[in-house]
Amino acid sequence: MTEVAISLRSTLHALDPYGRGTSEVESLLSYFCRLAVSHSTSTLSLSRMIAERFQHEVEKNFDWHERHISGLRESALTWSSALSAMTSVPGLDELTFLPWKAVVSQNGLSMVSKGQFCPVCFAEDCWNGRGPYFRLAWESRAMTVCLRHSVRLIQYCPSCGKDNVRHAAAFVVPGWCTKCGEFLGRDADQLEAEAISPEELWQARQVGDLLVAQGRHGDVAQRSGFIDALIHIIGEMDGGMPSMFAARTGIAKSTLHHWLHEKGTPTLEMSLNIAARCGISLPKLLLGDLRDWEAPRRDQQLALLPSHDLKRRSSARALDWDQIERELQNFLELPTPISVLEAARRLDVEARQLYLRVNRTTRHLGERWKRHLAHSRQANLQTALPHLQSLGRELLAEGHALTRRDVAARIPPEVMSSVPRLFEVLRNVQERLIAEQADSRRDS
CATH class of the missing domain: 1.10.260 (434 Repressor (Amino-terminal Domain))
Structure with a gap:
C-alpha cells in the first residue's frame, strides 16, 4: 500500500496515519509534517493554507510548531478537525490526547516543547521500509524513555549535537535534523548507555497503555x-x-x-x-x-x-491577616512608595490574596504607587526637556530633524533613560520648536 491514498474529494493527500490503535500511534504533529513533505511545501505555508481554509487570522510571526496540536487543548481540536476535513481521513483526533479531555485537566498535560525522540525507533522505521515518524507518546513529559528499546528519549542531534532539531523549522522531514540535515536514527549500540529507573519504565508503560486504550475506546472516557x-x-x-x-x-x-x-x-x-x-x-x-x-x-x-x-506534603503556612494588614499600613507610611507586587514579595504572600483579604489597604497601596510612578515620570521629563530643546534648536538650525539616534548620541543616558513615551516627547518638542521658529520669522 502506498503512503498516499488518492481521494478526489480531499483537498490534501489522504495519508494513512501510522500505528493507529497501538502505543506507537503517530502524533498529529508528525502527520502534519508528513503532509507538508507529501505536498512538497513548507510547514509554514501549509499551516497558513489550513488557517485560510477555515477563515482563521494568522499573524505574520505565527509559529505553528509552538502550538501543542497533539495535546488536549482547543488547538488540538481545531487542527485535528481541520486536517480530517481537508484529507478526508476521519478520526485524526486519535493522533492527539483529546480522547482524555474529560478526565485530564486542560492545563494538566505537560507537553515537551523541544521535540524529543527515540533514535532507535527512527532507525527501525527505515529498516521496516517506511518513513520515520514522531510517536504521540513522545509529546508527553511523562514519557522520558522508549519502552520498546529501553533507551532514553533525546532532544539533540547525534551528529551536530544541537537541540530542538526534530521539527522546529519551516521545512521538516521527520527523522532528519532540521539544523544539519543528518539522519537522527541510530542503532542501540551506537548510543551511550544510561541508567533508566523503574519508575521511568513504569510511567512509559502507563502512557503507552493509555494510547492503546484510546485506540480501542475512542472518547468514551x-x-x-x-x-x-x-x-x-x-x-x-x-x-x-x-x-x-x-x-x-x-x-x-x-x-x-x-x-x-x-x-x-x-x-x-x-x-x-x-x-x-x-x-x-x-x-x-x-x-x-x-x-x-x-x-x-x-x-x-x-x-x-x-x-x-x-515526602509528606508540608502543611500550608497559616497567614495572620491582621498582622499583614498592619504591615501594609506600615508600607503606606514609607517615604518611598512600593508596589503591591513588592509588598507581596516582602510579606511572602501572593498579590492576588492581598486583594482578596485586605482589599482596601492593598488598593490604597496600589494607588499610591501609581501616583509615585506618574510623578517620577513627570519629574524625569522636566529634567530632560531643557536638554531636548537645546539639541532640537541645534539640529533644526542645521536642517535636521530631532531623532532618537541624535538624542542617544548627544544627551547622557542617565537623563533620558526614564523619560516615558520618548517618541511622542520628541515629536512634541520638535513641533513646538518649529512653531517657535515660525513665530520668530513673523515677528521679524
Whole structure:
C-alpha cells in the first residue's frame, strides 16, 4: 500500500496515519509534517493554507510548531478537525490526547516543547521500509524513555549535537535534523548507555497503555465514571475519608474536594501518582474500570515513585491577616512608595490574596504607587526637556530633524533613560520648536 491514498474529494493527500490503535500511534504533529513533505511545501505555508481554509487570522510571526496540536487543548481540536476535513481521513483526533479531555485537566498535560525522540525507533522505521515518524507518546513529559528499546528519549542531534532539531523549522522531514540535515536514527549500540529507573519504565508503560486504550475506546472516557471510580477507591482504601486519601497520595485536600464536588479533573501526573499508589493501571483509572481491582494491602507501588513524591506534603503556612494588614499600613507610611507586587514579595504572600483579604489597604497601596510612578515620570521629563530643546534648536538650525539616534548620541543616558513615551516627547518638542521658529520669522 502506498503512503498516499488518492481521494478526489480531499483537498490534501489522504495519508494513512501510522500505528493507529497501538502505543506507537503517530502524533498529529508528525502527520502534519508528513503532509507538508507529501505536498512538497513548507510547514509554514501549509499551516497558513489550513488557517485560510477555515477563515482563521494568522499573524505574520505565527509559529505553528509552538502550538501543542497533539495535546488536549482547543488547538488540538481545531487542527485535528481541520486536517480530517481537508484529507478526508476521519478520526485524526486519535493522533492527539483529546480522547482524555474529560478526565485530564486542560492545563494538566505537560507537553515537551523541544521535540524529543527515540533514535532507535527512527532507525527501525527505515529498516521496516517506511518513513520515520514522531510517536504521540513522545509529546508527553511523562514519557522520558522508549519502552520498546529501553533507551532514553533525546532532544539533540547525534551528529551536530544541537537541540530542538526534530521539527522546529519551516521545512521538516521527520527523522532528519532540521539544523544539519543528518539522519537522527541510530542503532542501540551506537548510543551511550544510561541508567533508566523503574519508575521511568513504569510511567512509559502507563502512557503507552493509555494510547492503546484510546485506540480501542475512542472518547468514551467520562468524568462521571472517573469520579465514581475514585470515590469507590477512597471507600475501599481509606474508609470513604477523602482527607486520609489526600494524605496517602500527597494531594491537597482542597484539590481533591474540587475533583469530587465541583468540575475539576486531575493532571496526568496526579493520575499517574494515584494509579501507582492504588495498584491500578492509568487507563483503567481514567476509564473508571474497576473490574478485577482490589485495594492493595500495602503500598506495593511505592518503589515505582520518585523519592521526592514520598515526602509528606508540608502543611500550608497559616497567614495572620491582621498582622499583614498592619504591615501594609506600615508600607503606606514609607517615604518611598512600593508596589503591591513588592509588598507581596516582602510579606511572602501572593498579590492576588492581598486583594482578596485586605482589599482596601492593598488598593490604597496600589494607588499610591501609581501616583509615585506618574510623578517620577513627570519629574524625569522636566529634567530632560531643557536638554531636548537645546539639541532640537541645534539640529533644526542645521536642517535636521530631532531623532532618537541624535538624542542617544548627544544627551547622557542617565537623563533620558526614564523619560516615558520618548517618541511622542520628541515629536512634541520638535513641533513646538518649529512653531517657535515660525513665530520668530513673523515677528521679524
